[in-house]
Amino acid sequence: MKNVIPHVEPDLLVIGSIAKKGVSRHFGSQAAYMAKYAKISVMVVR
DSSP states (O other): OOOOOHHOOOSEEEEEEESSSSTTHHHHHHHHHHHOSSSSSEEEEE
């Protein structure tokens, strides 16, 4: 992802959320990471 996003230059990153435990139950670990650290807007879809 670190190489793809700068190359494509998107306005919005849409990422799915699949997880079953803890805090990640709501966002998923990858989705939570992207929402927190991405330099572009992120939409998490359940």
